[in-house]
Amino acid sequence: MNRNTFNPFRRLHFYAAWFITPLLLTLTLSGIGFLFYPEVENMIYEHEFFGQSDNKERQSMDEAIEEIKDTYNGYSVSKISMIEEPYNNRVTISNDQGTSQYVFLDENNQIVASLDSKNTYSNFMRTFHSSLLTEHTFVRYLVELTACWAIFLIVSGTYMTFRKKLFQSQSRKLRFQNIHAALGLVVAVPLIIIVLTGIPWSVFTGSKIGQFAADHPDWGRTELRYNPPQSDVDEIPWATRSLDQPASEHKGHAGHHTDSSSHDTIDGQKTIEDIITESGEKHISRPFSIVYPSDEKGVFTVSKGSNTGVTGLDVNPDEETTAYFDQYSGDLIAQIDFEDYGIIGKWFTWGIPLHEGHLFGMANKILNLLVCIAFLAAIAMGFMSWMKRMKPGEAKGPKRINKPWSIGALATLAILGILMPLFGLSVLVIFVVEAVIYFTKKRKEA
Incomplete structure (x- = not known):
């Protein structure tokens, strides 16, 4: 033999x-x-994460958004991360050149500081x-x-x-x-x-797993055919990052919204304060992210993820949820929770934070x-x-x-x-x- x-x-x-x-x-x-990126960032970005503005006047989140757009000319707001105290909330802004920044707001929603998102410690190491x-x-x-x-x-x-x-x-x-x-x-x-x-980050095998999950919803509840999961994607849970988002009910707003490519200037759009209120009524507690609609037919996406890559924003895998709100009425259109994932989605929802080292804390x-x-x-x-x-x-x-x-x-x-x-x-x-x-x-x- x-x-x-x-x-x-x-x-x-x-x-x-x-x-x-x-x-x-x-x-x-x-x-x-x-x-150890959260521990490192807590030290090197202490002012951005926990600092306070000299302006002690309270303003709404929507007023803060308008101030950010005035302060950072040429940028539009694409995402807002509502993080638990003592962290400051984080607003993601971007321009047509593909440059993005994080703007930090204190407890009064006043601007504290900003960071180039590409060069933060976590994104650099990722x-x-x-x-x-x-x-x-x-x-x-x-x-x-x-x-x-x-x-x-x-x-x-x-x-x-x-x-x-x-x-x-x-x-x-x-x-x-x-x-x-x-x-x-x-x-x-x-x-x-x-x-x-x-493996979810891998360019070859990850895409194959994503394609299988998309073709077999009972296994994955995902549609990652063209977008394999990576640690630098938006803070949306792995299992729903590429789901076909439901469309807002279109009520004649076409032709009335601005020609700007900004996600936050569509005429008739609900305010962020409205979406925050609606999220609370649906028992979506902090920390969570709000992603603006991509166009006049898009929706507000509110999500809690276990693998966000953002200090202070991760939750336990079984707390993951992705909710879609009509951008004109503010009504909840659909919501996908961890329990709705298939076995592949659940496996990677637990696996990614295990890989990153924060599934069960410091241990x-x-x-x-x-x-x-x-x-x-x-x-x-x-x-x-x-x-x-x-x-x-x-x-x-x-x-x-x-x-x-x-x-x-x-x-x-x-x-x-x-x-x-x-x-x-x-x-x-x-x-x-x-x-x-x-x-x-x-x-x-x-």
Whole structure:
């Protein structure tokens, strides 16, 4: 029986580790940085988040909106985040050049300060983690591929650890290898969970999951066919970000609204104070976001999300809700709660905050941090193990045994390839290269 499983796994494990380690280090370190973004932002944006304006006169939210538009010429208001005390409320404004800012309002709805949204700590770390600050699709493919191969490293490393019976050896030469293996086993399960719960952001697999969820409403209640979930999308719950929003009842307002592209200048539109009041009557409590209608047929979208990426705005997954209000009458048209999600929507609604480290408070952050540190240590020990086995001036990898791969090795790669299509495509390339090498050597031996 052909048992050539160890050698393919060993070589794939070795070369994959060398190729993806730079990205793995980057993803792990940026992930650690993102874990504590609320705590970091609370310190560096203390004035914006908690400060007060010198103007102590109370004004309504709608008056504040008008002041913001006067103060920030060329900007329109697209979103308002009503956050629980002691945080200041946040108003998102944008212009035609694609620049957006956060404007902070104190308890009197007076302007405190503003920040360039792209350069806030949380958004910077999110972009760093997902695309290495490039925002290019190709880089996001590389990031996803790295995550997929990290799972293979865990699977192959676990197999080799028990196949070599490493822990039965007391040799000092294998000390670093034993530590590398032990750390790998310790972080195996939590690391796989962290990787899998990051899949909603992936550009390839995430879009496929979104498409499946959209095509099977009972599973997902989502329509993410063209918009896979990412950590820099509006603060709308993952499961409803791309739902077809219901349209407001159109009562002859066409032709009367302004020609401006602003979301907040449509004639006959309800005021923000009205929408806040309506939300309260529907038992939607802070924190929540209000997104302006996109056009005269659009609706006000009020949402509570568990994965907003905004300090002070996240809620528990089972508190998620997305409500749509007619922009002219203020009537509630539709509301989707966590209970309405399918199994895919619910899984990722819980999974994303687990990945981000705030599902169960500080304990979640500390657990994720320990997993990341152990993973970094495992990488270091693996490198030290290889260095200890090399002679001075020598640098080589595992030798190739020119035998067909075992059924077990092929089956493992096939299963992982089906579960992670991008990984599967990369394995097909490797398999073609391996086949060419195998038959070339066979021809020479003959």
